[in-house]
Structures are given as C-alpha cells and as structure tokens.
Amino acid sequence: MRPVVVRRERVGRSLSSLAVAALAVVALPAGEAVAVPPGTYAFVVNNGGTGSLSVIDTATNTVTATIGTVAGPRDVAVSPDGTRAYVAHDNFGSDGVSVIDTATHAVTATIDVGQISPVGVAVSPDGGHVYTANQIASSVSVIDTTTNTVTDTIDVGVGPRAVAFSPDGTHAYTVNASITASTVSVIDTATKAVTATIDVGAGPLGLAVSPDGSRVYTANANGDSVSVIDAVSNTVTTTIPVGGAPFGVAVSPDGAHAYTANSALASSSVSVIDTVAQTVTDTIPVGQSPRDVTLSPDGAHAYTANGNVDSVSVIDTAAKTVTATVGVGSLPLAATVATVKPASGTTLVSSANPSVAGQSVTFTATVTGGSGTPTGTVTFKDGATVLGTSALDGSGQAAFTTSALSVGTHPVTARYGGSGTYLPGTSPVVNQVVQPLTCSNATPTISGTQGNDSLNGTPGDDVIFALGGNDLVDGRGGNDLICGGAGNDSLTGGEGDDTLDGAAGNDNLSGGGGNDTLDAGPGNDNVVGGDGNDKLVGGDGNDALRGGAGDDTLTGGPGNDALDGGAGSNFLDGGPGSDACARPGNGPGCP
Numbered sequence: 001m002r003p004v005v006v007r008r009e010r011v012g013r014s015l016s017s018l019a020v021a022a023l024a025v026v027a028l029p030a031g032e033a034v035a036v037p038p039g040t041y042a043f044v045v046n047n048g049g050t051g052s053l054s055v056i057d058t059a060t061n062t063v064t065a066t067i068g069t070v071a072g073p074r075d076v077a078v079s080p081d082g083t084r085a086y087v088a089h090d091n092f093g094s095d096g097v098s099v100i101d102t103a104t105h106a107v108t109a110t111i112d113v114g115q116i117s118p119v120g121v122a123v124s125p126d127g128g129h130v131y132t133a134n135q136i137a138s139s140v141s142v143i144d145t146t147t148n149t150v151t152d153t154i155d156v157g158v159g160p161r162a163v164a165f166s167p168d169g170t171h172a173y174t175v176n177a178s179i180t181a182s183t184v185s186v187i188d189t190a191t192k193a194v195t196a197t198i199d200v201g202a203g204p205l206g207l208a209v210s211p212d213g214s215r216v217y218t219a220n221a222n223g224d225s226v227s228v229i230d231a232v233s234n235t236v237t238t239t240i241p242v243g244g245a246p247f248g249v250a251v252s253p254d255g256a257h258a259y260t261a262n263s264a265l266a267s268s269s270v271s272v273i274d275t276v277a278q279t280v281t282d283t284i285p286v287g288q289s290p291r292d293v294t295l296s297p298d299g300a301h302a303y304t305a306n307g308n309v310d311s312v313s314v315i316d317t318a319a320k321t322v323t324a325t326v327g328v329g330s331l332p333l334a335a336t337v338a339t340v341k342p343a344s345g346t347t348l349v350s351s352a353n354p355s356v357a358g359q360s361v362t363f364t365a366t367v368t369g370g371s372g373t374p375t376g377t378v379t380f381k382d383g384a385t386v387l388g389t390s391a392l393d394g395s396g397q398a399a400f401t402t403s404a405l406s407v408g409t410h411p412v413t414a415r416y417g418g419s420g421t422y423l424p425g426t427s428p429v430v431n432q433v434v435q436p437l438t439c440s441n442a443t444p445t446i447s448g449t450q451g452n453d454s455l456n457g458t459p460g461d462d463v464i465f466a467l468g469g470n471d472l473v474d475g476r477g478g479n480d481l482i483c484g485g486a487g488n489d490s491l492t493g494g495e496g497d498d499t500l501d502g503a504a505g506n507d508n509l510s511g512g513g514g515n516d517t518l519d520a521g522p523g524n525d526n527v528v529g530g531d532g533n534d535k536l537v538g539g540d541g542n543d544a545l546r547g548g549a550g551d552d553t554l555t556g557g558p559g560n561d562a563l564d565g566g567a568g569s570n571f572l573d574g575g576p577g578s579d580a581c582a583r584p585g586n587g588p589g590c591p
Contacts (some may be wrong), residue, residue, distance in 0.1 A: 074333060084101065140187065161204070226260060243270075267285075287306030291332065301315060357436055518534065543562075547566040558576045
C-alpha cells in the first residue's frame with residue numbers, strides 16, 4: 001500500500017524527467033493582456049519553477065501562450081461561460097486563487113484564502129461561486145465570483161485533495177485522503193454544511209460527477225481503483241480495479257465512459273471504463289506519471305498532464321490512441337479544457353419614448369457578432385424585474401411589446417443569453433419614460449361632437465372625448481379618462497380608477513367607485529369623489545367638493561368653495577376665496 005503524505009510539501013518528480021521536444025511559446029507575465037482568438041483551449045497547470053499556466057490550442061495541438069502565475073499552482077478550473085480561469089496555488093505564504101481572463105490571458109485578481117494549502121478548485125455550474133479544497137486546513141473555501149472574496153469556510157474530512165460540483169449545483173463533493181481515513185464529503189451548497197461522509201478506496205486524489213448527477217467517481221491512488229458512488233443514497237455501489245496509482249478521473253459528456261490517469265511510473269496509462277458494465281475496456285499508454293485527465297467539451301479527445309515528462313498526451317477517444325504529445329511547462333499537475341467564445345454586442349431601442357400610461361411600447365434588441373448572425377434568446381428587464389423573453393430571428397433581432405408599464409421612468413435592458421458560439425451580453429439601459437394619460441396626450445376611443453352628446457363607455461378602459469356642448473357621459477367599468485371639453489357637462493366615472501376633466505363650464509363630476517382624479521376646471525362646479533381614495537380639484541369658480549368615503553384630497557382653487565372631505569382621513573385646501581371646510585374643518589385656505 002502506498003503511503004498517503006498529508007504533511008505540507010512541494011510537489012516533485014519521483015524519477016528523472018524524460019525528454020520532450022520543447023515548443024516555441026509566448027511567455028506572458030501575470031497581468032499582461034493579449035487578444036486571444038476564439039476557440040477551444042486546454043489550460044495546463046505547471047507546478048515547477050515559479051509556476052505557470054500553459055494554453056494549448058486544441059485545433060493545432062500547440063502551446064499558444066504561457067501565463068505566469070503565483071508560485072505553487074496546483075489545479076485549474078474554468079467558468080461555465082469560458083471567460084475566466086481560476087488557478088489554486090499553494091505557495092507557503094500566498095495561498096489563494098488567481099483569476100485569469102481567458103480572452104486576454106491577463107490575471108485580473110488574486111484571492112487570498114489564508115495559509116490552508118488549496119490544492120483543488122472547482123466552479124459552480126452557474127458560475128457564481130468557486131470552491132477550493134484546502135489540504136492542510138481540511139476545509140473548503142467558498143468564493144463569491146462577483147466580489148472575488150471568501151464568503152464561507154466549510155469543514156470537511158481530513159486532507160481534501162479535489163472538489164467537484166453536481167450538474168445542478170446543489171451539492172459539492174471533496175475527496176479526503178489521510179493516513180487513517182479515505183472519504184468523500186458531501187456538501188449541501190445552499191446550507192454550506194456537510195450532509196454525508198462516504199468511505200471510499202484508499203488514497204483518493206481525484207473525483208468526477210456524471211453528467212446526470214447520479215454517480216460520483218473517485219480515483220483511489222493507493223488502492224489502484226475507482227469507487228462508484230450512488231449520489232442519491234451516498235453509498236459506494238461498485239469498486240473498479242484500474243491501472244496503478246490513479247491520480248485523476250474524468251467522465252465523458254455522454255456519461256458512457258470514465259477515464260483515469262494512472263501515474264505508476266512503470267505503467268503510466270489511462271484506463272477507459274464502460275460506466276454501464278463498470279469494467280475497464282481499454283488501457284492507453286501515455287506520457288510518464290500522468291497526474292490528471294480531462295476531456296474536450298465534445299468528448300472527442302482526452303488530455304493527460306504528464307508530471308514527469310513536462311508534456312500533455314492527446315488521446316482520440318474513439319480510436320483510443322495517443323495522436324499528439326505537446327510539450328508544456330515544468331511539472332504539469334492538472335488540466336482542463338474550455339471554449340473561449342467571441343463577445344457579442346447588444347443594442348436596444350424603444351418604439352415610443354416617452355410614452356403614456358397604457359400605450360403599447362415595443363422594445364427591439366439587436367445582437368451582433370464577429371462572424372455570422374447570433375442565435376438564442378433575449379430577456380427584457382425593467383430594472384431587476386423580468387418583462388419577458390423572446391427568441392432572436394434570422395436577422396439577430398428580438399422584440400417584446402407591453403402596455404403595462406406604470407407612470408414613471410423605467411430602466412429597461414436587454415440581456416442576450418449567449419449561445420454555443422457567442423458570449424452573453426447586456427445592452428445599455430434605455431430609460432423608458434411613461435407619462436400620465438391626460439386629455440392633452442391621449443387618443444380617444446369614444447368621441448362626441450361639438451353639440452350636446454350622451455356618451456357611454458364600455459366595461460373596459462376607455463378614453464372619451466365629449467368635445468363641445470353640454471354633455472352627459474358615463475364611463476361605466478374600467479379605468480377611464482373622460483374629457484368633458486367646453487360646456488356644462490355631467491361626467492360619471494363609474495367603477496374603476498378614473499380621471500375626469502370637466503374643462504370650462506359649470507360641470508357635475510362624479511368619480512364613483514375606485515381611486516379617482518377629478519378636475520372640474522373653470523366654472524361653478526359640483527364634484528363628488530364617491531368611494532375610494534380620491535383627488536378632487538375645483539379650479540376657478542365657486543365649487544362644491546365632497547370626498548365621500550375614503551382618504552381624499554380636496555383642493556378648491558380660486559373662488560368661494562364648499563369642501564367636505566366625508567368619511568376617512570382627508571386633506572382639504574380651500575385655496576383663495578371665502579371657503580367652508582368640513583371633515584376636517586381645517587387646512588390651507590380653510591377658516
């Protein structure tokens with residue numbers, strides 16, 4: 001049985017390195033930015049020397065850049081959208097995680113996690129959190145990727161070496177290797193608590209979760225085996241013998257196969273496991289002492305980080321043969337593959353800005369990309385509130401129409417969700433101004449004449465222009481706007497939150513049910529609010545205003561007015577003139 005070393009130490013080679021042809025690379029100091037073409041890249045952690053990250057273009061199997069990192073890098077993970085790589089480094093004084101922009105190769109942040117030896121790292125499926133497996137502290141650090149700060153620390157089993165998430169992000173798993181125990185800790189990511197501890201094969205150093213989340217696989221370096229865990233019952237259902245000293249394990253995107261990196265010096269290889277039969281079906285020789293194995297997003301290729309020969313073996317998973325060997329930095333320990341997508345551009349326009357309450361407004365988003373028309377969906381938001389979602393058409397446009405925006409200013413944005421080709425993007429804010437519906441900006445649905453008219457609304461929301469003459473208008477149901485025009489008019493709002501404008505003349509205005517706004521205009525008017533919290537304005541002239549039930553606001557205006565708030569908590573303002581006020585009997589302009 002191979003001993004599991006749990007003291008803190010530098011990772012080193014146990015044998016002299018075999019020669020690998022060196023490839024010309026571009027060395028980048030931390031923080032220096034370059035433009036990176038979109039494509040699929042393998043990111044390889046090199047622990048030797050001062051530490052680095054090799055970037056391999058998987059289309060050509062060449063190293064296109066070497067990014068300087070903090071010394072002691074141990075593991076790497078990439079965000080689901082492919083925009084950021086997170087490198088865990090164990091550096092005797094600057095333990096933490098470096099954040100790298102995959103499009104520019106610039107180190108954008110370094111997150112301190114304390115002297116706890118982070119040796120494993122994983123990103124949650126939603127990209128919101130990074131977890132590190134801290135070997136010395138026997139804990140997991142939880143990092144908020146928005147603020148790049150540690151928000152929680154979770155105690156797990158002794159000596160965690162790797163961490164992985166379930167596909168739905170509800171659970172995280174760590175493999176824990178110590179002299180006395182070999183376990184997996186199951187973490188509830190909502191409560192940040194360990195909910196189960198599972199005994200596995202000796203010396204687990206790597207783990208992977210199946211694409212459907214039903215199984216967890218651990219690579220047991222001291223047991224030359226893989227433990228298969230049922231993720232529902234949290235029990236080991238099968239132990240599969242594999243090659244010597246498996247350090248890493250990966251599962252194909254279709255879940256049909258698992259691959260282990262077997263680091264035994266005499267037989268460095270990758271074991272191919274049929275996950276249905278749960279047996280090894282093939283063994284593929286690779287570079288000496290592979291420390292990790294990872295798969296391309298399409299599962300067509302596997303990549304091993306060969307620690308003793310400073311190389312990466314590229315495996316054709318269909319042919320089960322090594323098709324290329326790529327020289328990388330000193331002592332490669334871990335690798336991951338991700339697609340770097342081009343950015344998209346999103347713009348947003350409104351069909352009518354400003355608009356009026358109840359008016360139909362169409363927001364149109366246009367999404368552009370560097371090559372070809374983007375596909376996918378656009379989500380329209382009013383601040384944080386989702387208005388709706390629409391699919392892009394053949395010209396890269398998506399539209400959403402609404403008439404439900406309330407009076408005020410609405411910060412509307414369009415969020416493109418991205419695709420297999422393009423990154424997500426958000427438009428600049430369009431401040432949509434919605435003005436109150438008034439007699440000066442509305443379009444009538446019912447119109448009278450310049451004579452004396454009798455007009456009735458519908459059960460819905462009406463805009464009624466009575467025009468000139470002495471008119472009789474009943475809005476009936478709905479939230480109506482009734483414009484009396486010149487003349488001595490009798491206007492009734494009916495049920496709903498109505499707005500009545502009497503204009504010039506001696507008018508009778510009655511709000512009816514609902515929270516109504518009644519403006520009598522010039523003339524000697526009679527205004528009754530009715531039930532609801534109403535706003536009554538008499539205007540010029542000697543007016544009689546009665547609020548009725550509800551909490552009302554009555555303003556008499558110039559003239560000798562009679563104001564009666566009625567039942568409720570009311571506010572009365574008599575305005576200029578000799579006014580009589582009741583319920584309450586005080587207020588501005590009241591005797």
